Amino acid sequence: MFWKKEWPILVGLEIGTSKIACSVAELREGGELYLLGIAESPSLNVRKGEIVDFELAQKSVHDAIVEAEAKTNVAIEEVYLAISGAHIRSFNSKVVISLGEDGDRIDQKHLMELRSLVRQQALPTGQILLHDLLKTYSLDDGTLTENPIGLFSKKLTAEYHLISGIATRLQTTVRCVKELSIDICNYCLSIFATAQAVLTRSQKMQGAIVIDLGAGLTDYIVYHGGIIVHSGVIGVGQDHLTNDLALALRIPFPQAEEIKKHFGSFKLGSESIKKRLTTSNHLLPEERLVPYNAIVKIMRARQEEIFEIIKEDLEMQSFWPHFTGTIYLTGGGSKIDGVEELAQKIFGHPVKLAEPLPFKGDQSYLDRPDLYTVLGLLRYGRIFEMESLKEGLLGKMRSSLLRFLGNIKFLN
Amino acid sequence: MGIGKAGINLLDEWILAEEPSGLFYALDADFSSVEGSLAERRILLGKEATKGLGTCGDLELASKIFEEEEPRIEQILEECEHLLVLSGLGGAMGSAGLQFFSRKASERIKTLSSIAFLPFHSEAFSRQDTARKTVQELLEFPHQFIFFSNEKAKGVFGPADDPLRVYRNLNKKVSSIISCWYHLTQAATEEAPFDSTNFPSLLFVEDFYSFSLRGVEKLPDKIQPYLQPAKDVGLEQNRKVAWVCFFLSPTKTEEDLRSLFKAEESLFDRFYLSIIRENRENMDAREEGFVLIGNAAGEKFIETEIEKQLERTDTILADNKSSTQPDDGLQKDSISTGIFTKGYKTVHKGVNLDLPAFLRKGISIKI
Numbered sequence: 064m065f066w067k068k069e070w071p072i073l074v075g076l077e078i079g080t081s082k083i084a085c086s087v088a089e090l091r092e093g094g095e096l097y098l099l100g101i102a103e104s105p106s107l108n109v110r111k112g113e114i115v116d117f118e119l120a121q122k123s124v125h126d127a128i129v130e131a132e133a134k135t136n137v138a139i140e141e142v143y144l145a146i147s148g149a150h151i152r153s154f155n156s157k158v159v160i161s162l163g164e165d166g167d168r169i170d171q172k173h174l175m176e177l178r179s180l181v182r183q184q185a186l187p188t189g190q191i192l193l194h195d196l197l198k199t200y201s202l203d204d205g206t207l208t209e210n211p212i213g214l215f216s217k218k219l220t221a222e223y224h225l226i227s228g229i230a231t232r233l234q235t236t237v238r239c240v241k242e243l244s245i246d247i248c249n250y251c252l253s254i255f256a257t258a259q260a261v262l263t264r265s266q267k268m269q270g271a272i273v274i275d276l277g278a279g280l281t282d283y284i285v286y287h288g289g290i291i292v293h294s295g296v297i298g299v300g301q302d303h304l305t306n307d308l309a310l311a312l313r314i315p316f317p318q319a320e321e322i323k324k325h326f327g328s329f330k331l332g333s334e335s336i337k338k339r340l341t342t343s344n345h346l347l348p349e350e351r352l353v354p355y356n357a358i359v360k361i362m363r364a365r366q367e368e369i370f371e372i373i374k375e376d377l378e379m380q381s382f383w384p385h386f387t388g389t390i391y392l393t394g395g396g397s398k399i400d401g402v403e404e405l406a407q408k409i410f411g412h413p414v415k416l417a418e419p420l421p422f423k424g425d426q427s428y429l430d431r432p433d434l435y436t437v438l439g440l441l442r443y444g445r446i447f448e449m450e451s452l453k454e455g456l457l458g459k460m461r462s463s464l465l466r467f468l469g470n471i472k473f474l475n
Numbered sequence: 476m477g478i479g480k481a482g483i484n485l486l487d488e489w490i491l492a493e494e495p496s497g498l499f500y501a502l503d504a505d506f507s508s509v510e511g512s513l514a515e516r517r518i519l520l521g522k523e524a525t526k527g528l529g530t531c532g533d534l535e536l537a538s539k540i541f542e543e544e545e546p547r548i549e550q551i552l553e554e555c556e557h558l559l560v561l562s563g564l565g566g567a568m569g570s571a572g573l574q575f576f577s578r579k580a581s582e583r584i585k586t587l588s589s590i591a592f593l594p595f596h597s598e599a600f601s602r603q604d605t606a607r608k609t610v611q612e613l614l615e616f617p618h619q620f621i622f623f624s625n626e627k628a629k630g631v632f633g634p635a636d637d638p639l640r641v642y643r644n645l646n647k648k649v650s651s652i653i654s655c656w657y658h659l660t661q662a663a664t665e666e667a668p669f670d671s672t673n674f675p676s677l678l679f680v681e682d683f684y685s686f687s688l689r690g691v692e693k694l695p696d697k698i699q700p701y702l703q704p705a706k707d708v709g710l711e712q713n714r715k716v717a718w719v720c721f722f723l724s725p726t727k728t729e730e731d732l733r734s735l736f737k738a739e740e741s742l743f744d745r746f747y748l749s750i751i752r753e754n755r756e757n758m759d760a761r762e763e764g765f766v767l768i769g770n771a772a773g774e775k776f777i778e779t780e781i782e783k784q785l786e787r788t789d790t791i792l793a794d795n796k797s798s799t800q801p802d803d804g805l806q807k808d809s810i811s812t813g814i815f816t817k818g819y820k821t822v823h824k825g826v827n828l829d830l831p832a833f834l835r836k837g838i839s840i841k842i
Contacts, residue, residue: 110815110819111819112813113819125693142836149819149821150819151650210723242547297821297823298819298821298828299821299828302814303828303829303832306812306814306815306829306831307831307832307833308812309814310811310813310831311831311833311840313505313506313507313527313529314506314507315507315510315511316813316814357840359829360833360838360840361832361833361838361840364832364833364836365831365832365833367832368828368832368836372823
């Protein structure tokens with residue numbers, strides 16, 4: 064039996080490749096989040112973050128929601144939904160407006176005009192805009208500013224980081240949730256949510272890259288000087304490591320996954336070390352002796368390639384030569400032994416395992432980097448809830464946090 | 476009996492669709508292929524030789540495995556009257572298995588029937604060659620063979636640029652043929668045996684059309700084109716074969732259907748009409764049928780297939796003269812992508828990232 068909660072309830076939902084995760088929290092006084100619980104259910108027929116079998120995936124989502132409701136005694140009616148997929152593209156865009164020959168005092172309507180212009184950007188056919196995240200404003204003399212209101216200038220330029228995706232593929236995910244009679248309060252790019260879960264403001268200011276080593280995808284986001292300057296998604300994830308092992312050792316995928324968990328490492332050891340492979344359910348015809356280094360080489364080859372692709376992309380961006388921040392690894396893949404050293408070798412920057420910003424309440428998320436995205440959705444949702452509480456129905460949005468994050472385009 | 480990956484896939488498709496009672500066998504040298512089957516009896520062959528890792532397309536090894544495993548296989552055949560073998564002919568186990576059973580079957584069982592698939596043109600040339608040689612050998616035996624060409628199924632059972640969907644849809648359709656065999660053998664008696672009068676003795680399928688009879692009082696008009704003379708379907712004049720099979724409910728009249736096909740019968744060198752009455756407990760009566768049109772001129776069929784493949788290979792070699800890929804004879808397209816066969820491909824700068832990284836990077840792994 065559900066009862067009406069005293070505080071507003073926030074729910075995050077992530078439809079991932081390995082699992083569906085649903086987080087529930089109360090938004091208490093002063094904006095404090097109290098985590099009521101996290102529910103998970105195995106993900107069926109979601110590949111690379113995208114649904115390939117609608118009915119099965121929907122059943123998994125339903126199971127996760129039901130479990131979350133049972134765990135937390137909350138009736139879930141709306142969620143903040145994480146969006147991802149290899150089709151997601153990000154790019155930077157500048158828009159300019161002229162304020163007259165003699166210049167003018169900048170006010171809110173100029174900022175709205177710039178936002179309207181950036182949303183009218185032509186996108187490739189079939190793509191829709193997911194996020195338009197403000198990076199910075201600049202005046203005619205080149206001054207950069209976060210808040211140009213009240214300043215004078217002849218022209219005003221705004222630079223945005225835009226994230227788009229293929230409409231039909233996004234709609235599949237949206238429909239999967241809506242057909243369960245659950246509303247979607249807002250959408251959030253998965254890696255964006257992850258970054259909210261693990262980065263402090265100070266880390267964002269110093270410069271940070273968050274790389275989420277997920278089962279189906281690897282995504283990353285870059286903060287430089289406190290603003291998002293770049294993001295990306297690669298359609299290769301930890302399932303590819305498992306698949307490579309399965310194909311090399313000629314064993315079924317579940318056995319390869321077990322081997323990855325028990326023996327997986329990126330640290331090359333002595334050639335003479337051999338490990339005996341066994342599985343708990345003894346489905347192999349016999350125990351096999353496999354050189355440990357073979358497993359390491361197979362996994363390293365794949366993970367190195369993933370990091371190299373990311374690095375290749377980062378090197379093409381203007382911020383990279385000046386980036387002095389830290390790289391934070393998260394997701395299930397961050398638990399593999401030796402991943403930090405491997406990433407450090409490839410990127411040449413300090414690498415750490417990401418730690419979640421603390422929550423009060425349920426602590427089951429600790430040491431679960433695969434849950435940071437669904438936790439981040441709660442932090443993301445908090446910002447919107449606090450704004451609507453503060454300003455009321457007729458208020459305008461004037462929060463520095465919202466300017467920092469940018470407004471979100473709703474999907475139909 | 477499903478032999479090899481393709482055969483086991485087809486068998487599983489049928490078991491899912493039909494939910495039959497009875498014993499069905501999955502045979503392979505690859506542990507993962509056998510283990511995943513829905514068949515009740517799953518037999519891993521050649522454990523000593525391959526350690527459950529498969530034959531990697533080695534036809535000679537596969538043949539040797541079947542010879543060595545003959546005592547085990549004899550046990551399977553001990554109480555068998557009618558055997559249906561399902562296999563693909565591009566690899567090793569399917570081809571070697573079908574050859575083996577063809578040689579041994581006449582000693583032991585009443586009828587051997589087979590449904591076998593010929594590989595896509597895009598598959599490695601060695602696979603085309605294996606298929607051709609296997610078919611040529613099989614034609615020496617007096618058993619019932621139905622051959623499907625995956626390549627001819629393109630555009631019919633799925634888009635031409637999506638061979639996987641074609642393959643899957645073809646499997647689903649072919650499972651109705653397996654049902655036909657199953658029910659015909661179940662209904663066989665001394666007076667009305669199951670033999671080559673009610674199941675095609677040799678058929679290379681050119682056209683395959685299935686349809687529903689539910690609520691229909693006469694045959695759908697649209698199957699008529701499938702029963703046209705040879706010139707419409709591009710077959711040799713004197714070797715054309717048609718097989719029409721219906722599953723009827725007790726309410727449909729058999730006599731009407733037989734008389735409807737009287738005229739068409741004379742258009743073909745061999746015309747089979749199978750009408751099956753099923754008693755399916757707790758299941759609706761199935762009212763459907765299929766029409767197979769094909770060619771019994773196997774040699775011509777295969778020659779034509781291989782000629783086309785050779786032309787295609789020559790064209791590719793001519794176009795890729797300046798290719799930087801080493802000519803090591805490896806057909807990289809035939810390397811598996813495992814679980815990523817389904818879903819969207821990940822391609823980065825022209826490279827398919829779903830293929831194993833260690834293979835693409837040429838990293839040698841000693842296992």
